[in-house]
Amino acid sequence: xxxxxxxLFVKAQVLGYKRSKANQYCHTSLLKIDGxxxxxxxxxxxxxxxxxxxxxxxxxxxxxxxxxxxxxxRAHGNVGTxxxxxLKNLPPSAMxxxxxxxxxxxxx
Amino acid sequence: xxVSCGLLSGLGHCWFALAGKxxxxxxxxxxxxxxxxxxAKKVAPVAAATKAPRMYPADDVAKPLAVNIVRKPxxxxxxxxxxxxxxxxxxxxxxxxxxCLGQLPSxxxxxxxxFKLNGxxxxxxxxxxxxxxxxxxxxxxxxxxKFSDSxxxxxxxxxxxxxEKEFFDEPKEKKALPAEYxxxxxxxxxxxxxxxxxxxxxxLSSRFTLRxxxxxxxxxx
Numbered sequence: 001x002x003x004x005x006x007x008l009f010v011k012a013q014v015l016g017y018k019r020s021k022a023n024q025y026c027h028t029s030l031l032k033i034d035g036x037x038x039x040x041x042x043x044x045x046x047x048x049x050x051x052x053x054x055x056x057x058x059x060x061x062x063x064x065x066x067x068x069x070x071x072x073x074r075a076h077g078n079v080g081t082x083x084x085x086x087l088k089n090l091p092p093s094a095m096x097x098x099x100x101x102x103x104x105x106x107x108x
Numbered sequence: 109x110x111v112s113c114g115l116l117s118g119l120g121h122c123w124f125a126l127a128g129k130x131x132x133x134x135x136x137x138x139x140x141x142x143x144x145x146x147x148a149k150k151v152a153p154v155a156a157a158t159k160a161p162r163m164y165p166a167d168d169v170a171k172p173l174a175v176n177i178v179r180k181p182x183x184x185x186x187x188x189x190x191x192x193x194x195x196x197x198x199x200x201x202x203x204x205x206x207x208c209l210g211q212l213p214s215x216x217x218x219x220x221x222x223f224k225l226n227g228x229x230x231x232x233x234x235x236x237x238x239x240x241x242x243x244x245x246x247x248x249x250x251x252x253x254k255f256s257d258s259x260x261x262x263x264x265x266x267x268x269x270x271x272e273k274e275f276f277d278e279p280k281e282k283k284a285l286p287a288e289y290x291x292x293x294x295x296x297x298x299x300x301x302x303x304x305x306x307x308x309x310x311x312l313s314s315r316f317t318l319r320x321x322x323x324x325x326x327x328x329x
Contacts, residue, residue: 007317007319008197008203008316010323010324035321035322035326041325041326102198103197103239104198105236106235106237107185108187108239108329
């Protein structure tokens with residue numbers, strides 16, 4: 001038995017927003033999913049749900065933790081980066097932070 | 109003087125070329141002995157004589173369109189069959205490996221631990237929240253007709269709208285699961301457990317987890 005803690009998500013780093021040199025589009029974030037290095041590998045993660053989890057000062061529904069949910073929308077570039085859209089745009093403080101990419105909705 | 113086809117290019121073909129194949133209405137007529145072919149005229153049935161209604165609504169009320177929805181259960185992935193071992197991806201039993209019993213008419217999958225091995229009761233789960241492994245159990249033919257969607261609906265307690273009085277009352281105690289459910293679970297497991305090898309039992313008792321360096325997109329489940 002692996003015990004109480006099971007990890008059923010893949011960690012990903014938030015790289016920033018979709019952007020050109022001088023403009024950024026905050027509605028779409030770029031993520032680097034651990035272990036994904038090509039566009040083909042990123043195919044598995046398309047559509048998967050993502051949660052950006054952060055702590056807040058006040059409790060809501062009995063927890064200090066809060067989440068912003070989103071989904072992987074498409075690959076970005078050739079080296080496995082991925083675009084994601086969240087229900088609410090990610091805050092800029094999330095850049096460089098980590099995010100959880102779940103394995104559902106599953107197509108396996 | 110041959111008219112260059114360039115002038116008539118808009119027609120697609122050279123008009124002269126089609127002279128031999130008459131396709132126009134004149135040709136149709138000729139084919140059918142001088143008359144156009146017709147269907148027999150449909151005689152509208154004589155409407156029964158009705159009295160004009162006495163009351164009309166003040167405004168013209170739009171009649172909603174008839175709804176002819178036929179709901180089919182969600183298409184089942186080919187990797188999921190009765191007897192497949194599934195990994196649950198979310199919820200209370202995430203990571204647990206359980207056996208698929210079949211698909212319910214609502215489209216959800218019917219699944220059981222078996223309860224004795226991993227605590228997963230007979231439960232409904234959506235396809236999207238499940239990974240189908242290639243491990244299959246030779247399922248003895250189990251009767252799952254009694255586990256229908258309504259069987260599970262009854263288990264969800266009805267949410268009573270809280271009146272003011274109830275708001276201040278103590279929360280109601282959890283209703284114990286009716287003995288019937290427990291008996292059904294036991295019966296189902298008793299039918300399935302003998303079909304499992306000791307190895308498979310150990311497998312079903314364990315949970316799936318990702319570790320550092322694991323890449324689900326490269327895994328063969």
